[in-house]
Amino acid sequence: MSFAQVFKSAPDADGLKGCYRNDALTSLMQHGCNELLAAQSRAEKIEGQVQPTCARELAELAGKGVKPATALADQFCTKELFDGAYTKAVERCDSVELQKLVVEMNFRAARVNASAQTLGIDLDRLSLSVFGNPAYEHFVRELGGFEQVAQEFAMKVGFDMARHQLPALVKESIDAISPETNRIVGSLRAASRNLEMASVKPD
Amino acid sequence: VKIEAFVFYRVRGRNGDKVVLALRDSVDASLRFFDHMTAGLEESAVANPDDVLLTLGTAETFWQDAFASAVLNVLLEAHISLDALESVALVDLMRRREVSVANPDAIKSLAQMFVELRKELIKNRAAFWRALTE
Numbered sequence: 001m002s003f004a005q006v007f008k009s010a011p012d013a014d015g016l017k018g019c020y021r022n023d024a025l026t027s028l029m030q031h032g033c034n035e036l037l038a039a040q041s042r043a044e045k046i047e048g049q050v051q052p053t054c055a056r057e058l059a060e061l062a063g064k065g066v067k068p069a070t071a072l073a074d075q076f077c078t079k080e081l082f083d084g085a086y087t088k089a090v091e092r093c094d095s096v097e098l099q100k101l102v103v104e105m106n107f108r109a110a111r112v113n114a115s116a117q118t119l120g121i122d123l124d125r126l127s128l129s130v131f132g133n134p135a136y137e138h139f140v141r142e143l144g145g146f147e148q149v150a151q152e153f154a155m156k157v158g159f160d161m162a163r164h165q166l167p168a169l170v171k172e173s174i175d176a177i178s179p180e181t182n183r184i185v186g187s188l189r190a191a192s193r194n195l196e197m198a199s200v201k202p203d
Numbered sequence: 204v205k206i207e208a209f210v211f212y213r214v215r216g217r218n219g220d221k222v223v224l225a226l227r228d229s230v231d232a233s234l235r236f237f238d239h240m241t242a243g244l245e246e247s248a249v250a251n252p253d254d255v256l257l258t259l260g261t262a263e264t265f266w267q268d269a270f271a272s273a274v275l276n277v278l279l280e281a282h283i284s285l286d287a288l289e290s291v292a293l294v295d296l297m298r299r300r301e302v303s304v305a306n307p308d309a310i311k312s313l314a315q316m317f318v319e320l321r322k323e324l325i326k327n328r329a330a331f332w333r334a335l336t337e
Contacts, residue, residue: 026332027244037254088230095229096244103209103224104240106262107287138279145284169229176209176329178263 024089080129101153108146109181115142126187204255211259211291222292239287262287276333289317
């Protein structure tokens with residue numbers, strides 16, 4: 001089994017094929033890719049357009065028929081070694097995912113905050129009348145975007161804590177949650193409680 | 204410069220200045236620079252303090268700046284939803300090019316450029332990994 005064969009069995013766009021995660025597999029390939037990019041940067045200095053990126057450079061290499069050195073990845077390719085390396089790669093990728101979600105969540109909180117300020121909405125006393133009022137449509141949409149990322153984060157934290165042995169890293173991510181984010185989560189909780197109370201109809 | 208996780212930086216890149224996000228690698232707790240939110244670890248690089256030109260702040264503190272906050276309001280009004288890193292990079296690019304915040308059309312067109320760049324990135328990445336196994 002070569003690494004490329006393992007990679008081929010990774011899920012396609014529909015997620016149907018194989019059981020390996022692309023992010024973990026590509027992370028295992030990192031060494032080969034980085035070596036290629038370093039070799040390319042030594043060989044040629046390309047003047048960039050707006051924001052040239054690693055992926056563009058990788059695609060250029062692919063266009064030239066260059067492939068990453070798979071030797072390092074191939075050495076994992078006995079069943080036992082691969083499983084161990086793959087599990088570590090999943091853990092590593094999950095930790096980065098978690099950190100990205102915190103950053104995205106804090107950014108969404110900044111958007112919610114800016115939108116609330118423009119419309120004169122007090123985030124500490126989120127009135128239910130905001131929802132369903134066309135004047136506050138933008139704000140409600142921002143709040144929805146925030147909620148989505150916050151839920152993804154909560155799921156990921158739960159998953160990571162149950163599965164991995166990285167308490168220090170999970171804690172660092174939780175500590176990075178901004179006061180703004182906490183404030184919005186708090187006001188959403190209060191609003192949801194009010195909504196529950198309002199929806200309880202007397203017999 | 205002391206590099207910290209969750210902070211955006213303007214750094215000297217191989218092909219010009221760019222905005223990156225520092226995140227921690229769970230393997231050895233070292234910090235790595237990511238130049239796109241969709242970039243995986245294999246596209247990130249070891250964070251080198253010597254490359255840092257400017258510390259831009261976190262996803263919260265960056266937006267407390269008056270100019271950044273004004274740009275954010277234009278994005279909100281126009282329903283443009285760039286991700287956390289793209290949004291910071293947009294503001295940083297406007298500063299470097301001295302684009303006025305009073306020019307919403309210029310902001311929208313720059314934002315569209317970031318959307319196109321993201322599409323291209325995802326396409327290129329897929330092409331590379333496909334080529335690998337062919």
